[in-house]
Amino acid sequence: MPVTVLLVDDEPLVRAGLRAVLAAQPDIEVVGEAADGAAVIPLVRQLRPDVVAMDVRMPLMDGIEATRAVLRTVSDPPKILVVTTFENDEYVYEALRAGADGFLLKRARPAEIVHAVRLVAEGESLLFPASVRQLAAEYGDGGGNPAARAAMERAALTEREAEVLRLMARGLSNAEIAGRLIVGTETVKSHVSAVLAKLGARDRTQAVIAAYESGFVAPG
Amino acid sequence: MPVTVLLVDDEPLVRAGLRAVLAAQPDIEVVGEAADGAAVIPLVRQLRPDVVAMDVRMPLMDGIEATRAVLRTVSDPPKILVVTTFENDEYVYEALRAGADGFLLKRARPAEIVHAVRLVAEGESLLFPASVRQLAAEYGDGGGNPAARAAMERAALTEREAEVLRLMARGLSNAEIAGRLIVGTETVKSHVSAVLAKLGARDRTQAVIAAYESGFVAPG
DNA sequence: GATCGTCTCCCCCGCTCGGGGGAAGCCGGC
């Protein structure tokens, strides 16, 4: 059973490009296209794709709104892979918070795009920097980890959140962090949740990975 | 209320040195000494120290046996800080598995020793490489992270365990790892538990930290 | 043959974690 994909982008050229790249894979099938986020909901209901490759910037309804709408109104929703042109697109960050499962740069190589679709289809998040870097590492240079650093900057952690992340990256539990900062564990939980949301991490482990990958904490 | 410490080492000179270093701290009090592991149990019961600084190599009963004995027979047991001369002492690894809370090199600087005692007294583990490195980083050079690398080598992970750790370091959950390796989640749990035990990590986050700190996985 | 280590899977159980809410006080900008 192939992975079914719905393409959502206002530029026909981009849709054609994605279709060409994805349809070349035997295990991936492009089941539909849409030119705007407003058309997504009915198409998702009708086609029930595994993955929606969604542009962030679109005329009527942008990718953020569309992501939110899909996740809110569709039961057993598809995975949302947000597609963007810019590495530092703040809309992407919004989309991640809205519940998107991954993001992908339009200038990514075909192999990267295919890989990203497969990964999110398998239920793994491509949100957090580590996965992005993983892709880059697996498919040749990629040029260091600008994406990781960008994601960390885009996160814009508050002072307290950064402090909490540093302690997380030392292996402390919430209770230990609370003791160290002389606050309640509930407070720490709030900060940890904020950090996870901002970094697009699913759990503290992914957050710590992101911290290492971005250079937020130094390894050696 | 100061942290109370019981010193256990067969060499009087080492005991004297530890006593001198620790007693100089206003918040640390050395409440007793023992020359062998065999004498530890009754002393712990009598003195109820917060921390036991325990040599690994001792004539009658070594630090591993003594650690096991204390943790098994004493209720609300003290923290065990294993003291050793060699970085690659395989006895240390045994002691960690026996339940020790941290290990410390005899050639550590006074400040490191004091810090280690305070940390384990606070309930934080000094088992895993990251904490060791943290100490080294906080108190001047330390020369990279030989301890972390040593700990990783000492761990002697099996091929499967190493594979699991690599996936953990990519942020995968047990279920995801199971899917990736085509095995059951229970199997993954077994491997994860083995990795945690061997690395002296409390949870997967600490294991991933150890992986980064030791160079087991590359950050940038 | 017996033993050991590895890999696989199973049980039960308690706890931490993380999401979902909300709410208060503070400060600074509009």
Next chain:
DNA sequence: GCCGGCTTCCCCCGAGCGGGGGAGACGATC
């Protein structure tokens, strides 16, 4: 004044995690 961001804390709750056991299968080694 009002509003928004940051920090602090609270509730409930489900799920994943990790520890404690055990157990069978396989291959290598003794």
